[in-house]
Amino acid sequence: SQKIEQNSEALNIQEGKTATLTCNYTNYSPAYLQWYRQDPGRGPVFLLLIRENEKEKRKERLKVTFDTTLKQSLFHITASQPADSATYLCALDMNNAGNMLTFGGGTRLMVKP
Amino acid sequence: GAGVSQSPSNKVTEKGKDVELRCDPISGHTALYWYRQSLGQGLEFLIYFQGNSAPDKSGLPSDRFSAERTGGSVSTLTIQRTQQEDSAVYLCASSLGLGGGAGELFFGEGSRLTVL
Numbered sequence: 652s653q654k655i656e657q658n659s660e661a662l663n664i665q666e667g668k669t670a671t672l673t674c675n676y677t678n679y680s681p682a683y684l685q686w687y688r689q690d691p692g693r694g695p696v697f698l699l700l701i702r703e704n705e706k707e708k709r710k711e712r713l714k715v716t717f718d719t720t721l722k723q724s725l726f727h728i729t730a731s732q733p734a735d736s737a738t739y740l741c742a743l744d745m746n747n748a749g750n751m752l753t754f755g756g757g758t759r760l761m762v763k764p
Numbered sequence: 765g766a767g768v769s770q771s772p773s774n775k776v777t778e779k780g781k782d783v784e785l786r787c788d789p790i791s792g793h794t795a796l797y798w799y800r801q802s803l804g805q806g807l808e809f810l811i812y813f814q815g816n817s818a819p820d821k822s823g824l825p826s827d828r829f830s831a832e833r834t835g836g837s838v839s840t841l842t843i844q845r846t847q848q849e850d851s852a853v854y855l856c857a858s859s860l861g862l863g864g865g866a867g868e869l870f871f872g873e874g875s876r877l878t879v880l
Binding site (some may be wrong): 755 | 809820823855857867872
């Protein structure tokens with residue numbers, strides 16, 4: 652079956668360090684992958700979309716990589732800040748038809764001052 | 765409106781009652797999605813609308829769940845004969861719905877349902 656896996660354990664890092672979150676998927680070849688941020692009690696907020704023909708994408712302090720051979724995406728936050736503390740979700744369009752964006756379970760990031 | 769609006773934000777109901785959750789998407793967004801998020805869990809896909817049509821309803825957990833969308837805008841998710849396991853946050857999202865994939869989803873703040 653198709654699966655999207657994110658580390659369910661919280662990631663604790665020190666302010667200023669780079670946070671790296673992992674999203675792995677199986678039995679699927681998505682055309683693109685998305686990352687979202689979710690704060691407690693709020694809906695997810697879109698951060699970045701990366702397509703299968705893009706190896707890397709950047710937005711300010713964020714960087715996403717997409718390795719279709721490893722079936723993995725890495726999400727990096729450089730120079731992390733306490734305000735970056737949140738749950739980060741990856742999402743794939745499981746049938747490439749734009750009608751079923753499936754989310755991983757998310758990884759909670761805690762950035763300590 | 766400026767964003768996706770959901771109501772009610774909180775709903776407490778008794779087991780066996782019916783509930784209706786409403787989603788008002790961003791104007792002009794043709795695609796609308798419903799997800800469910802249980803405490804501490806990820807998002808569970810429920811249903812997707814393109815315009816007023818829902819091509820795939822297989823994500824709905826049971827036949828007690830139904831959803832409709834009218835006028836290509838507002839959507840209602842109805843849960844009949846609620847059970848305690850229905851307690852969760854129900855999230856609605858919309859997108860432009862252009863070809864080539866879902867694109868960026870804009871989420872509402874969710875409707876928190878508690879079934880006693």
